[in-house]
Amino acid sequence: MFDQADALLLARIQFAFTVSFHFIFPAFSIGLASYLAVLEGLWLKTGKGVYLDLFKYWLKIFAVTFAMGVVSGIVMSYQFGTNWAEFSDKAGPVIGPLLAYEVLTAFFLEAGFLGVMLFGLERVGKKLHFLATLMVAGGTAVSAFWILSVNSWMQTPAGYEMGANGQFLPGDSWWAIVFTASFPYRLVHTVIAAYLTTAFVVGGVGAWHLLKDRANQHARTMFSMAMWMAALVAPVQIFAGDLHGLNTLKHQPAKVMAMEGHYESHPDGAPFIVAGIPNSKEQRVDYAIEIPKASSLILKHDLNAPLAGLDTIPPENHPPVGPVFWAFRVMVGLGFAMLGLGLWSLVARLRKRLYDWPLLHKAAIVMAPSGFLAVIAGWMVTEVGRQPFTVYGLLRTAQSASPLDAPAVGASLLAFVLVYFAVFGTGTWYILRLMRGAPKVHEPGVRRTEKGPIRTAGITPGPARAVGGPIIEQPAKEDGE
Amino acid sequence: MSVDLTAIWAFIIAFAVFAYVVMDGFDLGIGILFPSFKVGEERDQAMNSIAPVWDGNETWLVLGGGGLLAAFPLAYAIILPATYPLIIAMLLGLVFRGVAFEFRWRDPGHRPFWDMAFSGGSLVAALSQGMILGAILQGIEVDGRAYAGSWWDWLTPYTLLTGLGTVAGYALLGTTWLVWKTEGSTQAHAYRLALRATLATLLLLGAVSLYTPLLDARYWERWFAMPNVLFAAQVPLLTAIIAGFLLWGLKKKWQAAPFLLSLGLFLLGMAGLGVSMWPFVVPDVVTIWDAAAPPRSQVFMLIGVGLTLPLILAYTGWAYWVFRGKVGSEGYH
Numbered sequence: 001m002f003d004q005a006d007a008l009l010l011a012r013i014q015f016a017f018t019v020s021f022h023f024i025f026p027a028f029s030i031g032l033a034s035y036l037a038v039l040e041g042l043w044l045k046t047g048k049g050v051y052l053d054l055f056k057y058w059l060k061i062f063a064v065t066f067a068m069g070v071v072s073g074i075v076m077s078y079q080f081g082t083n084w085a086e087f088s089d090k091a092g093p094v095i096g097p098l099l100a101y102e103v104l105t106a107f108f109l110e111a112g113f114l115g116v117m118l119f120g121l122e123r124v125g126k127k128l129h130f131l132a133t134l135m136v137a138g139g140t141a142v143s144a145f146w147i148l149s150v151n152s153w154m155q156t157p158a159g160y161e162m163g164a165n166g167q168f169l170p171g172d173s174w175w176a177i178v179f180t181a182s183f184p185y186r187l188v189h190t191v192i193a194a195y196l197t198t199a200f201v202v203g204g205v206g207a208w209h210l211l212k213d214r215a216n217q218h219a220r221t222m223f224s225m226a227m228w229m230a231a232l233v234a235p236v237q238i239f240a241g242d243l244h245g246l247n248t249l250k251h252q253p254a255k256v257m258a259m260e261g262h263y264e265s266h267p268d269g270a271p272f273i274v275a276g277i278p279n280s281k282e283q284r285v286d287y288a289i290e291i292p293k294a295s296s297l298i299l300k301h302d303l304n305a306p307l308a309g310l311d312t313i314p315p316e317n318h319p320p321v322g323p324v325f326w327a328f329r330v331m332v333g334l335g336f337a338m339l340g341l342g343l344w345s346l347v348a349r350l351r352k353r354l355y356d357w358p359l360l361h362k363a364a365i366v367m368a369p370s371g372f373l374a375v376i377a378g379w380m381v382t383e384v385g386r387q388p389f390t391v392y393g394l395l396r397t398a399q400s401a402s403p404l405d406a407p408a409v410g411a412s413l414l415a416f417v418l419v420y421f422a423v424f425g426t427g428t429w430y431i432l433r434l435m436r437g438a439p440k441v442h443e444p445g446v447r448r449t450e451k452g453p454i455r456t457a458g459i460t461p462g463p464a465r466a467v468g469g470p471i472i473e474q475p476a477k478e479d480g481e
Numbered sequence: 482m483s484v485d486l487t488a489i490w491a492f493i494i495a496f497a498v499f500a501y502v503v504m505d506g507f508d509l510g511i512g513i514l515f516p517s518f519k520v521g522e523e524r525d526q527a528m529n530s531i532a533p534v535w536d537g538n539e540t541w542l543v544l545g546g547g548g549l550l551a552a553f554p555l556a557y558a559i560i561l562p563a564t565y566p567l568i569i570a571m572l573l574g575l576v577f578r579g580v581a582f583e584f585r586w587r588d589p590g591h592r593p594f595w596d597m598a599f600s601g602g603s604l605v606a607a608l609s610q611g612m613i614l615g616a617i618l619q620g621i622e623v624d625g626r627a628y629a630g631s632w633w634d635w636l637t638p639y640t641l642l643t644g645l646g647t648v649a650g651y652a653l654l655g656t657t658w659l660v661w662k663t664e665g666s667t668q669a670h671a672y673r674l675a676l677r678a679t680l681a682t683l684l685l686l687g688a689v690s691l692y693t694p695l696l697d698a699r700y701w702e703r704w705f706a707m708p709n710v711l712f713a714a715q716v717p718l719l720t721a722i723i724a725g726f727l728l729w730g731l732k733k734k735w736q737a738a739p740f741l742l743s744l745g746l747f748l749l750g751m752a753g754l755g756v757s758m759w760p761f762v763v764p765d766v767v768t769i770w771d772a773a774a775p776p777r778s779q780v781f782m783l784i785g786v787g788l789t790l791p792l793i794l795a796y797t798g799w800a801y802w803v804f805r806g807k808v809g810s811e812g813y814h
Binding site: 072078089101107108135165 | 532533534536537539540542543544546547548549550551552554555557558559560561562565566568569572573575576577579580582583584586587588591626627628629631632774775777778781782785786789790793796797800803804
C-alpha cells in the first residue's frame with residue numbers, strides 16, 4: 001500500500017508543516033523582542049509611563065508567543081534526526097556545529113534571561129531588568145544568525161570536503177562555511193522581514209484601538225511607531241529582496257527560472273510574467289500576462305539581455321514551478337502593499353491626520369497579518385525552489401530521508417497537524433484576545449495568581465499620573481507578583 | 482600525549498544530558514504530580530516555583546540533541562529513527578507542557594484543561610525519555626550507517642520499566658524541589674509525595690539495575706567481572722547510602738537537602754549508565770569514535786563551549802539566584 005516514495009513525500013510535508021508553523025512565532029518574536037527593548041529603553045530614558053504601559057502590554061503577548069516558539073522549535077531540532085537521518089549523518093559534521101553554536105549563544109541567552117524579563121522587574125531593578133530584555137532581544141537575533149547560516153550553507157554549500165564515508169566534512173576554514181555566498185542577503189532579508197512582521201502587527205493593533213478611541217494615547221504611540229517602521233523599512237526590504245534575488249540568480253538559477261515561470265530560454269530579452277498558470281507538463285505558462293523584456297530589465301538591468309530558462313536544466317533537477325511562481329508573486333505583492341501603507345502613513349502625517357483617518361486605520365488592520373503571509377511565502381519560494389536537493393546540487397532530497405515506513409511518518413504527521421492546529425490555534429486566539437483589550441494607564445504585568453476573580457487591567461488602584469506624563473510614584477505593583 | 486577530543490565530547494554531551502535530566506526533571510516531576518495539588522494556592526505555588534526557569538532548563542535538551550548531531554552525527558542518525566514514535570511522543574508532550582505555563586493564566590474557564598495538559602504532557606515526555614534510554618540500552622539493529630529495525634522495536638517490558646523508573650525519578654526531583662521552594666500545605670503535601678516517590682524510585686532503579694545485566698552477557702561482564710566490579714560496586718553502595726540520608730532527611734523535614742540528595746541519586750544513575758555503555762553510544766555496534774564528527778568540527782565547537790558554557794552557567798545561576806527563596810502563593814516574595 002505504501003512505498004518509500006510515499007514515506008519521502010510524507011516526510012517532506014511534515015517538515016514543511018512543522019517548520020512553517022514554527023517560523024510564524026520567531027518571525028514575530030524576533031521583532032517583538034526588539035520592540036520591547038526599544039519601549040523599555042524609551043521608558044528608562046524619558047520616564048514616560050506610556051512606554052512602560054506599552055511594554056507590559058506587549059510583554060504578555062510576547063510571553064505567549066515565545067512559549068509557542070520554544071515548543072515548536074524543539075520539534076525542529078529533532079526533525080533532522082527523526083525524518084532526515086541520512087541528511088544528518090552526511091551533513092552533521094558541517095551544520096551540526098552551527099546548530100550547536102545557536103544553542104550555546106542564542107537559546108540559552110534567551111531562555112536564561114526570559115524569566116527575569118517576565119517576572120523580575122521588581123526583584124532586580126530597572127537597569128538589570130533592561131539588561132535582561134536586551135539579552136532576550138539579542139538572543140533572538142543571534143539565533144537568526146546561526147539558523148540562517150545553516151540554511152544558507154544548504155542553499156549555497158562551500159568550504160567543505162567530501163569524506164570517504166560520504167559525509168560532508170569541514171574544510172580548513174569555518175569562515176567559508178558560516179559565511180556562504182547567499183548568507184548575508186538571506187540574513188538581512190529575513191531579519192528585516194521579522195521586524196516588518198512585528199511592525200504591521202503592532203500597527204494593526206494600534207489602528208484597531210484608534211478606531212475605537214482616536215484619543216487613546218497608547219494606541220497613538222504604537223501606531224505611530226509602527227508606521228515609521230513601515231515607511232522607512234519596507235523600501236529597504238524591497239531593495240534587500242532585489243539583491244537577494246540577484247544573488248539567487250547567480251548561485252541557484254533554476255530557482256529564479258521557477259520564480260519567473262521561464263520554462264524557455266529567451267536569447268533577446270525575457271518578459272516578466274505578471275500572472276499565469278505554470279504548466280510543467282507542457283513546460284509553458286498558460287494564460288500568461290506578460291510585460292515584454294521586463295524580466296531581463298529587473299534581473300540584468302538590460303532590456304535585451306539573454307536569460308536562460310528551465311530548458312537548459314536537466315529535467316530531473318527541475319524544482320516544482322507552480323508553488324514557487326505563485327509564492328513569489330504573493331511575497332512581492334505584499335511587499336509593495338506594505339510600502340503603499342507606509343507611504344500613505346507619511347501622507348497622513350504631513351496632513352496631520354495620522355490618528356484621524358479611519359480608512360488608513362482599517363487598511364492597517366487588514367495589513368496586520370501581511371508580514372506572516374509574506375514570510376511564509378518567501379520561505380516557500382526559497383525552500384521549494386531549491387528542490388530536488390537538500391544540499392544544493394550535491395545531496396538529493398530523496399537521498400536524505402530516514403529509513404522509515406510510510407505509516408510511521410504518516411501517523412506522526414497526523415499527530416503534528418492535530419496538535420499544532422489545536423494548541424497553536426488556541427494560543428493565537430489568546431493573543432488576539434489580549435490584543436482586543438486596550439493598553440491602559442498602569443497596565444498590569446504578567447499575572448500569576450488564580451485567586452479571586454480575574455483581575456482586569458486598570459482595576460488595581462495605582463498612583464495618579466497623566467497619560468504619557470512622568471511617573472509620580474513607583475508604577476503599580478506588577479499584578480500578582 | 483594527545484588529547485582525545487572524542488572522549489571530551491562524550492563527556493560534554495553526557496553533561497548536557499545530565500543537566501537536562503535533573504533540571505527539566507524537576508519541572509516534569511511537578512507536572513506529573515500536578516493533579517494531586519489543590520486547585521488554587523497549591524497549584525499556583527507549584528507552577529510559580531518553576532515558571533521563571535523551565536525554559537532555560539528545557540534548553541539543555543536542545544543542546545543534548547543539537548550537540549549529538551554536531552559531535553556524533555552517526556549516533557543521532559541511528560538513535561532517532563530507532564526511537565521515532567517515542568521522540569515524537571516526547572516532543573508533543575513537551576508542546577502541551579510548555580504552552581500550559583502561559584495558557585493556564587489566560588482563561589479561567591480553560592484552566593482545568595491546561596492543567597491536565599500540563600500534567601499529561603509532563604507524564605508522556607518523562608515516560609518517553611525513560612523508554613528512549615531503555616531502547617538504547619537494550620540494543621538497536623543497525624545495517625551499515627543506518628537503523629535497520631522496524632518502528633516498534635523499542636516497545637519491550639524492559640523499556641516500560643526504564644520509562645516508569647524515569648517517571649518515578651522525576652517525581653522525586655519535583656517533590657523535593659517543592660519541599661525546598663514552597664511552604665505551608667503545599668510543602669506538607671510535597672513531603673508526603675516525596676517519601677512515596679523516593680520508595681518508588683529506589684524500587685524501580687533496583688529493578689532496572691537487576692534487569693540490565695540479564696539483557697546481555699556483556700552488561701554482566703561490565704558490572705560483575707574483575708576488576709570492573711571494584712569500581713562498579715561503588716555505585717550501588719553509594720546509592721544505598723544516599724537513599725538512607727534522603728529518607729532520614731524527609732523524616733526530619735530538611736529543606737534543601739532532599740533535593741540535593743536526589744541530584745546525587747541521579748548522578749550515580751549516570752555513573753551506572755557510564756559503566757554499562759562506555760565507550761559505546763549504540764551498545765555493541767557504534768562506539769563514540771565510530772560516530773564522532775571529524776576533529777575540525779570537534780575543535781570548532783569546543784572553542785564555542787569553552788567560551789560560552791561558563792557564561793551560560795553564570796547567568797543561569799544568576800537567574801536561579803534572582804528567584805531564590807520560598808515562592809509564596811502570589812509569585813516570589
